[in-house]
Amino acid sequence: MDWTIWVEWLIKSLFVVFALLTGFAYLTLYERRALAKIQVRIGPNRAGWQGLLQPVADAVKLIFKEELTPAKADKLVFFWAPIITMVPSIVIAAVIPFGPTTTLFGRTIVFSVANINVGVLFLMAVASIAVYGIVLAGWSSNNKYAMLGGLRSSAQMISYELSLGLGFVTAILLGNSMNLHDIVDAQRNVWFAVVQPVGALIFMIVTLAEVNRAPFDMPEAEQELTAGYHSEYSGMKFALFFMAEYQKMIAISMIAATLFFGGYREFWFLKDTFLSVDAIWNIGPWQFQAWFLGPIYMLLKVVVLLFFMIWIRATWPRIRYDRLMSFGWKVLLPLSLAVVFISAVGVLVAQQFDNNWYLAIIPIFSSVAGLVAVGFVDQALRRKSYASH
Amino acid sequence: MTTAQIIFLVVAAVTLVSAFMVVTTRNLIHAALWLVATLFGVAVTYALLNANFLAVVQVVVYIGAIAILFIFAVMLTRKEMRDQGPQLNSAWWISALLAVLTFGGLVGMLWGWKGMDTLASEMPVGFDSVSALGDALISPNAFVLPFEVASVLLLAALVGAVYVAFNPRSGDSRK
Numbered sequence: 001m002d003w004t005i006w007v008e009w010l011i012k013s014l015f016v017v018f019a020l021l022t023g024f025a026y027l028t029l030y031e032r033r034a035l036a037k038i039q040v041r042i043g044p045n046r047a048g049w050q051g052l053l054q055p056v057a058d059a060v061k062l063i064f065k066e067e068l069t070p071a072k073a074d075k076l077v078f079f080w081a082p083i084i085t086m087v088p089s090i091v092i093a094a095v096i097p098f099g100p101t102t103t104l105f106g107r108t109i110v111f112s113v114a115n116i117n118v119g120v121l122f123l124m125a126v127a128s129i130a131v132y133g134i135v136l137a138g139w140s141s142n143n144k145y146a147m148l149g150g151l152r153s154s155a156q157m158i159s160y161e162l163s164l165g166l167g168f169v170t171a172i173l174l175g176n177s178m179n180l181h182d183i184v185d186a187q188r189n190v191w192f193a194v195v196q197p198v199g200a201l202i203f204m205i206v207t208l209a210e211v212n213r214a215p216f217d218m219p220e221a222e223q224e225l226t227a228g229y230h231s232e233y234s235g236m237k238f239a240l241f242f243m244a245e246y247q248k249m250i251a252i253s254m255i256a257a258t259l260f261f262g263g264y265r266e267f268w269f270l271k272d273t274f275l276s277v278d279a280i281w282n283i284g285p286w287q288f289q290a291w292f293l294g295p296i297y298m299l300l301k302v303v304v305l306l307f308f309m310i311w312i313r314a315t316w317p318r319i320r321y322d323r324l325m326s327f328g329w330k331v332l333l334p335l336s337l338a339v340v341f342i343s344a345v346g347v348l349v350a351q352q353f354d355n356n357w358y359l360a361i362i363p364i365f366s367s368v369a370g371l372v373a374v375g376f377v378d379q380a381l382r383r384k385s386y387a388s389h
Numbered sequence: 390m391t392t393a394q395i396i397f398l399v400v401a402a403v404t405l406v407s408a409f410m411v412v413t414t415r416n417l418i419h420a421a422l423w424l425v426a427t428l429f430g431v432a433v434t435y436a437l438l439n440a441n442f443l444a445v446v447q448v449v450v451y452i453g454a455i456a457i458l459f460i461f462a463v464m465l466t467r468k469e470m471r472d473q474g475p476q477l478n479s480a481w482w483i484s485a486l487l488a489v490l491t492f493g494g495l496v497g498m499l500w501g502w503k504g505m506d507t508l509a510s511e512m513p514v515g516f517d518s519v520s521a522l523g524d525a526l527i528s529p530n531a532f533v534l535p536f537e538v539a540s541v542l543l544l545a546a547l548v549g550a551v552y553v554a555f556n557p558r559s560g561d562s563r564k
Contacts, residue, residue: 074418077418077419077422116441117441117442117517117518117519118441118442118445118519121442121445121446121449122445124445124449124453125445125448125449125452125453127453128448128449128452128453128454128457129448129452129453131453131457132425132457135457135460135461135464136418136422139418139460139464147464150464151461151464151465154457154460154461155461158454158457158458158461161453178519
């Protein structure tokens with residue numbers, strides 16, 4: 001093992017960490033400006049041009065704020081909880097590919113920090129560790145609101161993790177691999193969101209619940225729980241929870257883009273043009289692959305997916321807690337099981353007849369399953385509204 | 390000593406110390422956290438043995454699901470997190486004896502095994518252990534029968550849990 005591989009790892013890790021940290025800072029500004037536009041306000045636009053320095057001002061404010069530790073808190077766990085929340089939100093990005101494999105300076109470069117064979121499972125493992133920070137923060141604060149927030153979040157995240165796992169299984173089935181590079185390459189011709197639209201939709205709903213975003217932001221429902229699990233946190237410790245939430249939003253959008261929207265690959269209408277990530281560019285004496293378009297396409301897709309998250313927060317009310325749980329267990333879980341089954345059957349039929357057009361049965365049947373689920377929800381809600389009159 | 394050996398010794402020491410702390414600490418949540426550390430040590434040991442899939446599954450299943458359910462249950466049921474009662478009962482020496490005998494038996498069995506002092510061979514390049522494992526689990530020549538039996542057992546446990554939780558008086562789990 002020569003020293004250049006260490007340099008390569010260092011550069012890639014720094015790139016991912018800095019992308020997430022600056023992404024977090026500007027995502028807060030993006031969210032506040034977008035929310036303001038939707039609610040016919042102006043939003044922060046005073047610090048710097050169009051408010052571009054607002055994240056810096058927020059950071060300085062948070063650093064100089066006083067930090068309190070409740071007298072009867074469990075000091076050690078109280079200290080570690082924000083760190084345990086923060087670390088998985090960065091580590092999860094380690095397996096996400098952000099460019100095609102290419103040759104640079106005479107060496108083959110793989111554009112992900114760790115190209116492991118069980119990449120999808122790694123995502124699942126890190127996502128399941130993320131629950132700990134919230135639960136421990138809620139418990140160690142020695143505050144009933146915080147404790148209830150922690151309990152709610154653990155119940156919610158465990159319940160929705162099942163459907164999240166089945167969403168991963170759908171992508172594994174269609175991509176025929178657990179390696180994220182292979183999954184992205186399998187979407188060369190058509191995105192998995194087109195092959196399996198219902199699976200992609202379920203995945204997006206479940207990721208909202210996993211990162212505790214509206215309308216599933218039960219753990220911090222301010223009308224009921226003041227601020228939920230981070231009620232007792234202030235200053236930089238609070239900022240760590242804040243950072244973790246926004247970094248999880250970015251990371252989960254990257255994952256959704258990778259699994260269902262073609263990852264770093266170009267949009268379908270740019271295929272085989274000079275804007276494809278496989279294209280070879282000839283500029284003067286140099287000839288090189290357009291690998292640098294990969295991170296740009298990834299960024300575009302992530303920004304669009306993040307906009308959907310912000311849009312949902314601006315327009316939808318919070319769902320009631322018992323309905324949240326019954327939606328997760330009685331609607332999403334059976335539906336995602338059906339979606340996995342339909343995908344598996346479709347892939348097998350296409351293999352059997354050796355014709356990829358047979359994959360068309362996947363979107364047809366899964367759309368039918370999705371409509372049936374919507375019908376059941378509609379019926380249940382009607383029954384409830386009659387019962388109350 | 391090679392790097393792998395040093396890493397293994399450190400990981401094993403951390404795992405054992407955490408396992409000891411699980412049974413000695415009086416705070417139940419702390420015990421659950423030490424258990425998480427132990428399970429994580431086991432996951433690292435799997436990773437050192439080139440069993441990537443098992444290592445990740447260990448984290449998903451044990452740390453991500455089972456240990457979090459422990460914490461959840463403790464937080465829901467206990468007001469006071471500290472356990473005040475005695476930590477040993479009168480049969481402690483029998484358990485200690487059994488543990489020592491089991492450990493002695495394992496050491497005695499492995500002493501004569503020639504795999505003890507040979508290094509693990511490198512994995513061949515391009516060897517996909519995940520698909521090999523998947524093939525083995527559904528192949529009639531390998532483990533399909535135990536795999537299916539375990540699935541049926543889990544299904545039975547699931548049905549049993551629903552039966553225990555179901556309240557026949559209300560007639561309906563919906564409120």
